[in-house]
Amino acid sequence: MFTYQGNRRATPSRRRSRWFLAGGVVAGSLVVGAAGVTGVAALAAPRAPGVTEQGRVAAAARDDGPDAGRRTDDGTPGRPHRPDGRPDEEGAPDGRPDGPGTRRPPLLTVPCDSARLIAALVQANAEGGATVRLAPKCTYTLSHAFQQPDEYDGGIRDAREAADAAENPGDAERPPRQPGDDNTGLPLIYQAITVEGSGATIARGENAETFRFFTVRDGGELTLRDIVLRNGRSTSEGGSVHVVHGATAVLERTTVVDSTSLSAKEGGGGVFNDGNMVVRESRFIGNSAVGVEGKGGGVLNGGVLTMSKTEFRDNSANGYGGGLANYRGAAEVATTLLAHNIAGQGGGLASFSARTKVEDTRVVDNTAKVGGGIANSDAVLVLRKLVVQGNTASGNGGGISSIQGLLPMDDSVVAGNHARGNGGGIFADRSNILVRTSEVSDNAAIGAKSTGGGIHTSAGQLSLFKSKVVGNSSTLPPGGIFADRARVRIDDASVVIENRSTNCAGSKVPISHCFR
Template identity: 90%
Template structure:
């Protein structure tokens, strides 16, 4: 800053600034705590860029005085020395600016190879953040066990998500506010991701120790980009969203051939036992096994999505949620899911999959052998759920909707099979309440509504619309008639290319609305 005296600008005072690297790395505003210092010191033994031997002090000194242009490296023997008289960014002898790439986008992120040592993994991620991103390659088949949370101040200042939540609160002032976040809610075993960082797992595992304090592995903050490839995350635990991974609204993550196993969120009303995404996420060829959203109203045992999600060739198995979405919950997000398996998951609603206040498209996917109170396989509420090429089979509901439940939603289903599902309430195959349900070139067969007062073994619809085009409702059963289709205060259309036969005790007799093209 310059000051003026009369018409003359004052000469800036001579000032010397120093940066010190002492026993590790100090980068930007990142402060390494107890866990980080250990890791950085360990990495120093490998003489990573910018890190000296353990215990040796190095200082880079820049002289900003009027004679300028002089750079030295004090205490760093053999270190590079900038020629006197050349300022930073000046042209090199070949005519190109010194220290600058040839053009935009030409910088390659450094590759950091990490031996089978947890402290060195921490140090490598510290360095990756400090250098503006990197690829971190783990030791093949190694297990990196973390025993305590990484101590660092989280530079997150609220960001986009908090602004969005504030806007939501203004729109719906009657909604209950969540309790304020505590610092421990976002404990991580590894440094927070602020840059573009890829972790090449090579079959390695990152695990939280059995008696370790509560922490997840990764938090990705606004602007951060995390790619996990060929790695297993085991036994993460968080008191807020995301037992292993938490991606905020302005961040990006990619999971490729990644397994998330045995992780837990104990957030009372949120969840994401394995992963929580509020940003932009791509998941390919990955597995979510044995994770839990254990809070009283926890959502998404394997994953909770509140952002934009694209998923292919992924498996959710043996996950659980006390609220909804035992395998996967999409809450106020947008999700495109293809060639995925959701099996043996458990929830209050939507044993395999739940779509609540969201837009969800699912294609070529199997939803099998899941259990819930409502919607044994799938639950849809106040949302758009598009199903194409699905197999919804062998799911069980202790209430309504053995295969699928939809409440105040839009449910178009094409080229799909809903079979062998059971409900102790109504709608052994499909239960629809105040919903628009379209069943096209699909089959609803072999489902059962088995409670003492259950009806609508194939389809039960109330106060909405049901349309069948070129579809079959066959061989379903219910305790009370009809066993095929039950409708009450609903508009029902069955085209003449559809078949409703061989349901027990009747096909449509007993429905409160007359259903055309349905005989007895």
């Protein structure tokens, strides 16, 4: 039977023209190679009216793959659908399948069963990552540590410290880790794993052995979202979560409560971060670093930390940083509340040998021996738009203490703080303090020999720009600003008035621009 084929498109030869190859090689691009083909065609055929040379090149460079010219149901170009309405590739609604080797990790839904949660995390690690969705409002109670081989050698930071110790015996910063130091109630995190809590709680049983919930190893990426972690307890850093130097974690709308680090010199009652961590809209309540020198009752950061819209309340540390401690790390904190926390230094916040920036944050009603609200030592601490109020120090620095540090403070209020030592508002020793467009008011140094109700500075530098030191008091004068072996600069736009019993009279260093 004869069938007319005059209108059927001829099948093009798969053999490429030498002109195409030459054009591609000489010009170094497929577009120019396509232009070579177009140029040859132009020599053999007249140009169509209204078609430019650029248009011919663009037409030659267009994709003519197997899906070219096909349309979706709405008429736009795209992958065709099967008769049943599904895309050619099964899986996600957009045609991308879930699981290993794809851009989208699989979703594992976990019923309200602790064993099933453990199994889901084991599967997620084995399959290269997953999203694990918990049962809404469920409490997953763990009664014992999860047993699994862990050949962790201490990671990047510990390896570096081990090398330093080998070169300089006796200089190791901490003793070797013991296997029990890193007990976890859940499998170690080695992959990119997201846990969507849906309001669920993961808790350590009341009489359970000591373990934290999550340890994120080098290369691991853990995201916790809408979840509560309760009663974690670790013999080393991180009562509930430990993020090692080469790992990443994100906490979103996560609450860490009543968790404890027993480490003698480290800490992180709730969380210890030595890697890269982001915390948003989360809460740290009633956590403790109970070691003799424990740091960071709520969070101890030794890596890179970005935090916003977070609350620290009723946390404690025997060393420093009742709420948050940044030790040898870099931290940016914004729109956060630190209230009713307790520590040896820095009841609310401590920055030691670190770089810390805090903005639009309230530090209120915290308590410490030194630096009732904030303590800064051998560090750079940048404060902007802060309220430091109602904090108490049994020693120096009711609101803020800075020892051998740099502390610029802008657009902030330090008010209503108390110290039984010196510096009811701010205490500075061997530090550079810059107070700009800020107010230091109604603070008190109430000890028998206390001075500098507003600011007490020694062996450093204090600069006031467009700021007020007003209404402060101390047992011994001056009640405003006391300086000893320090350089003090007050610009013409600043005022130091109404402090009791004097503003600056009684300071060991005369202070210009200070009303008596």
